[in-house]
Amino acid sequence: MTVDEGQPGYARHAVEVFAEELDEFLAAVMAEAGEHADPADLTGLDEPFERRVLGTAGTRGMLGIGLPDEVPAGPWLRAAFDFAVAAHDAPLVDTAVTLAGFSVAAFANEEQHAFFLPRMTGGELTMCVAYSEREAGSDLRALSATAVEEGGGYVLSGVKTLVTGAHKADWCCTVARTGPLGSAAMTMFLVDMAAPGVRVVRRPTMNGWTLDEVHFDAVRLPPGAVLGEPGRAWRQLAAALRAERSGMFHLGFARHALDGLRRHLRETGGGDPVSRDAFAALEVDFTAGVRLACRALSADRGSSDAVAQASMAKVFATELLQRIAQEATEAAGHQGMIHAPLFAPEPAPAAAGGRFAWEYLERVHGTIGAGANELQRDTIAQAGLGLPTARRK
Ligand SMILES: Cc1cc2nc3c(=O)[nH]c(=O)nc-3n(C[C@H](O)[C@H](O)[C@H](O)COP(=O)(O)OP(=O)(O)OC[C@H]3O[C@@H](n4cnc5c(N)ncnc54)[C@H](O)[C@@H]3O)c2cc1C
Incomplete structure (x- = not known):
């Protein structure tokens, strides 16, 4: 970051050191990017290269550094990460830790934490977020995807639209209606993209990339798929979306x-x-x-x-x-x-x-x-x- 106004003293040094390290790392990996172009894909780079950059950043401890409560200077370090990654055109913004990471870190139970966080911050596992629907964008309370309790778990049905990077994500963080009444009846779920009934359709965007439609055709979810509290997705979503907005x-x-x-x-x-x-x-x-x-x-x-x-x-x-x-x-x-x-x-x-x-x-x-x-x-x-x-x- 170029301006440190307002940074608490304890954060300033950490942010400076981290930003310098990131700049050096990103300049080196992106020097090779031209050989890995994939113009139709999100980020413009091929997936093996993206995965390699992600894995290296993970191994070097650069991912998820600003997740809730991890370190006191976390939000500043994450801001430095977001800034540097974008300034270098590096393929680390969307499906890595950035979008779903906040929700997983903030709302996962112990078992989910232990499974997802090390893999996400290690750059091994990518997760898209699929909230929007054709009739539920700005007003997510209008969403119509449903998750019906059955046999101790849930059956998830519906279509999500405009999803970033679903075609190459391993997991998906989504939200569905679990009761009839407004925002109080929405629940967040973590869904394995390889589960039977999950289907991704890629739609071209105006700059030549793709955004995805994710179809959930009666996907059977185990009870452990719920992220956070059943029926509390509205509050969780508000917190997660705010975290995207620095x-x-x-x-x-x-x-x-x-x-x-x-x-x-x-x-x-x-x-x-x-x-x-x-x-x-x-x-x-x-x-x-x-x-x-x-x-x-x-x-x-x-x-x-x-x-x-x-x-x-x-x-x-x-x-x-x-x-x-x-x-x-x-x-x-x-x-x-x-x-x-x-x-x-x-x-x-x-x-x-x-x-x-x-x-x-x-x-x-x-x-x-x-x-x-x-x-x-x-x-x-x-x-x-x-x-x-x-x-x-
Ligand atoms: C590049 C891209 C990536 C995306 N990635 C994801 C993703 O990964 N996961 C995901 O779930 N979604 C994603 N989305 C969807 C995004 O979150 C929605 O586009 C957004 O929530 C707006 O919804 P909408 O497109 O249905 O527009 P609408 O809700 O139909 O809004 C259209 C316009 O109407 C106006 N408007 C709407 N409501 C009001 C209001 N109350 N007051 C005043 N004006 C209003 C605004 O100008 C708004 O821009 C992505 C979208 C884009 C373009």
């Missing part, structure tokens, strides 16, 4: 994109006055974004201030990323329109090798995923500014 990995992507824009402007004679002005303003906003993220990390965990700060950091970072992508394509003119996949073996005959157009398409989702920005602004109004709950029509 915004640091968006800022890592922003750093990468701004460096690309700076290179482009330098190589093309410094840019016209409008592009230079916009670029400088984006750098100012990047610094503000890092400060917002640090403020969110410093807020008292569990307080309504922390909730509002996390939402502010997420909104600012995801909108900044879109503005950078927009400015880069505009600064490059028609050369900014040519798209090339990430890690393309041959650079495209375009500005930044086609990266600007790729960024433009890729960064759309940040303002929608992990709680749409409209909902985050509502949270800021309520938890941060003390306004009453919004009236729903």
Whole structure:
């Protein structure tokens, strides 16, 4: 991380050392990435390479370092991890520990802890999260997947959509309705992706990658598949989604994109006055974004201030990323329109090798995923500014 404002003294040294080690490690492994391109896959790299990077990071103790209560500086170390991984385009953000790790660490029972955590943090086991459904995205209370108790376990049925990396995940953390009444009747489950009745359908996204549909066709789950308390998924989900929102990995992507824009402007004679002005303003906003993220990390965990700060950091970072992508394509003119996949073996005959157009398409989702920005602004109004709950029509 580039700004340490608000870091407690005990965290500062640990974060600096960790960030330096990560930078060195990621620069070395990503130097080989070009030989492992798989443009249609999530992260743009082939799965064996991803698994190798994951395994090495696990062996070096870099994964899951900020999971709840593990170490006092945990959230700062995790933020440093998120930032560095994104800034290096490394394939460690999605299906490794980041998404499901918080829920497993926070809500697993002793047996689940003993099985999953060492494997996840060791980089041996990947886990996707499958919450969203076609009619239940922002409003997860509308979900229709069901888990019906039977023979001491459950039978899980339903279809999850827009799942990141399900086609290569070993396990899945999901949520289903276990009773008829609203949010009080939702339960989280851990599902083996190799279990009979689990089927994954890959759907192409606009930047050429895939998101997955996960079909649960009467999947039989043992009683030990419940994660946390039956019927308490709503609260668990809220905590897990908040943990995704420091915004640091968006800022890592922003750093990468701004460096690309700076290179482009330098190589093309410094840019016209409008592009230079916009670029400088984006750098100012990047610094503000890092400060917002640090403020969110410093807020008292569990307080309504922390909730509002996390939402502010997420909104600012995801909108900044879109503005950078927009400015880069505009600064490059028609050369900014040519798209090339990430890690393309041959650079495209375009500005930044086609990266600007790729960024433009890729960064759309940040303002929608992990709680749409409209909902985050509502949270800021309520938890941060003390306004009453919004009236729903
Ligand atoms: C790249 C990507 C990866 C994803 N990965 C995963 C994953 O791994 N696992 C998973 O479970 N899901 C995943 N999702 C799904 C993601 O969580 C949902 O897209 C998100 O919850 C929004 O749901 P929705 O797409 O159904 O949009 P909707 O809920 O239909 O919302 C669409 C838009 O309507 C507006 N809106 C909605 N509700 C309100 C409101 N109350 N007030 C004001 N405006 C509102 C917002 O502008 C919002 O962006 C992913 C999505 C993307 C794009």
